Amino acid sequence: MKKHIVLLPGDGIGPEVTKAAKQVLEAIAGRYQHTFTFESHEIGGAAIDQQGTPLPEDTIEACKKADAIFLGAVGGPKWDQLPGHMRPEKGLLGIRKQLGLFANLRPVQAFQQLLHASPLKPEVVAGSDLLIVRELTGGLYFGEPRERRDNGQSVVDTLAYQRMEIERIVEKAFESARVRRKHLTSVDKANVLESSRMWREIVEEKKVDYPDVEVEHMLVDAAAMKLVTNPSSFDVLVTENMFGDILSDEASVLTGSLGMLPSASVREDGVGLYEPVHGSAPDIAGENKANPLASILSVAMMLKHSFGMHEEAETVEAAVQQVLQSRYHTQDLKISNGVLVSGSVLASKVVDQISANDTTEHIMRCYV
Numbered sequence: 001m002k003k004h005i006v007l008l009p010g011d012g013i014g015p016e017v018t019k020a021a022k023q024v025l026e027a028i029a030g031r032y033q034h035t036f037t038f039e040s041h042e043i044g045g046a047a048i049d050q051q052g053t054p055l056p057e058d059t060i061e062a063c064k065k066a067d068a069i070f071l072g073a074v075g076g077p078k079w080d081q082l083p084g085h086m087r088p089e090k091g092l093l094g095i096r097k098q099l100g101l102f103a104n105l106r107p108v109q110a111f112q113q114l115l116h117a118s119p120l121k122p123e124v125v126a127g128s129d130l131l132i133v134r135e136l137t138g139g140l141y142f143g144e145p146r147e148r149r150d151n152g153q154s155v156v157d158t159l160a161y162q163r164m165e166i167e168r169i170v171e172k173a174f175e176s177a178r179v180r181r182k183h184l185t186s187v188d189k190a191n192v193l194e195s196s197r198m199w200r201e202i203v204e205e206k207k208v209d210y211p212d213v214e215v216e217h218m219l220v221d222a223a224a225m226k227l228v229t230n231p232s233s234f235d236v237l238v239t240e241n242m243f244g245d246i247l248s249d250e251a252s253v254l255t256g257s258l259g260m261l262p263s264a265s266v267r268e269d270g271v272g273l274y275e276p277v278h279g280s281a282p283d284i285a286g287e288n289k290a291n292p293l294a295s296i297l298s299v300a301m302m303l304k305h306s307f308g309m310h311e312e313a314e315t316v317e318a319a320v321q322q323v324l325q326s327r328y329h330t331q332d333l334k335i336s337n338g339v340l341v342s343g344s345v346l347a348s349k350v351v352d353q354i355s356a357n358d359t360t361e362h363i364m365r366c367y368v
């Protein structure tokens with residue numbers, strides 16, 4: 001199969017983890033005789049520095065033509081003093097909006113090999129396997145007006161949703177629950193926010209179409225608590241943009257590190273932008289310390305969701321498991337008797353594993 005992939009490395013550790021993602025895609029192409037072509041474009045701070053805008057036209061055009069997009073991360077202290085509309089994060093929000101990527105799928109799985117890497121008790125973490133379905137192109141991050149007023153004495157942000165925006169993300173979550181453990185938790189703040197009350201109404205309306213899925217509503221503050229006390233009680237969570245952003249970083253604690261969480265930002269037709277959940281990590285950027293596994297697992301999501309390559313995706317996931325089994329890890333993961341390696345070495349271990357399996361299978365085929 002031929003696929004064209006646009007890479008948006010971005011800022012901070014973005015280029016390091018994007019390199020790892022590309023190496024894994026190349027290893028998969030080699031093993032399965034696919035042809036993956038790549039094209040890199042600027043976004044975020046790197047684009048501001050080179051082209052004076054966080055989201056240049058050539059980046060948007062290339063993304064529109066791609067079969068899939070991979071994004072590293074954007075932002076960093078270098079650009080913190082810029083006005084809101086010029087910040088690197090606007091590039092990421094802008095590309096999600098321009099491409100209509102309204103659903104952000106964030107699976108959170110506690111790997112058996114990392115149960116002791118979490119600061120939580122292993123018995124709490126064990127068995128955690130949940131999916132956060134986050135609305136991605138509406139809500140507080142996009143609402144207008146947003147501005148300082150009264151000579152800086154007051155300020156406004158807006159949380160606004162169209163009915164259709166809530167309906168489509170809720171449907172996506174029901175569909176996801178249907179192919180998982182058939183349990184959906186809708187997370188809101190309906191005791192305070194009108195937008196949450198409408199959200200709840202829509203979930204109630206939609207559940208009639210999914211009688212096989214059990215639905216519960218939970219206030220976001222209680223959900224935040226339950227995520228770290230009883231995570232295995234969750235299957236699929238669906239929530240608005242900002243709540244999903246915050247809850248997913250919190251949920252990463254279950255996996256041992258924010259550097260373990262992948263994500264897919266998709267729309268109805270399968271086009272997707274794949275991105276680790278973490279940011280540009282300026283505190284470790286350029287030191288080859290970044291954990292590449294969130295990005296590598298995002299590649300697995302790309303193979304599955306955008307290309308329908310299920311076996312290839314499983315090969316990537318199995319390679320990650322095998323590398324963790326061998327106790328290789330980056331500095332963010334606390335593993336006793338582990339083998340501490342750099343980000344690039346960890347990525348090469350995954351690539352070796354994908355290629356080694358290739359050799360083994362090839363040898364077996366020759367004997368057959």
Ligand SMILES: NC(=O)C1=CN([C@@H]2O[C@H](COP(=O)(O)OP(=O)(O)OC[C@H]3O[C@@H](n4cnc5c(N)ncnc54)[C@H](O)[C@@H]3O)[C@@H](O)[C@H]2O)C=CC1
Binds near residue numbers: 074281283290
């Ligand atoms: N998707 C994106 O591009 C995102 C961008 N950001 C931006 O990133 C910048 C930094 O934000 P922070 O709040 O520091 O969040 P962050 O996610 O970049 O980092 C939080 C902490 O997690 C660690 N960490 C993150 N990814 C890691 C990895 N792969 N391996 C090892 N450790 C990792 C960092 O070292 C840091 O201690 C800001 O400009 C922010 O706006 C933040 C979140 C998402």
Ligand SMILES: CC(C)CC(=O)C(=O)O
Binds near residue numbers: 089092277
């Ligand atoms: C620009 C931010 C909304 C990025 C972020 O924190 C995220 O998508 O998780």
Ligand SMILES: [Mg+2]
Binds near residue numbers: 246249
């Ligand atoms: Mg975030």
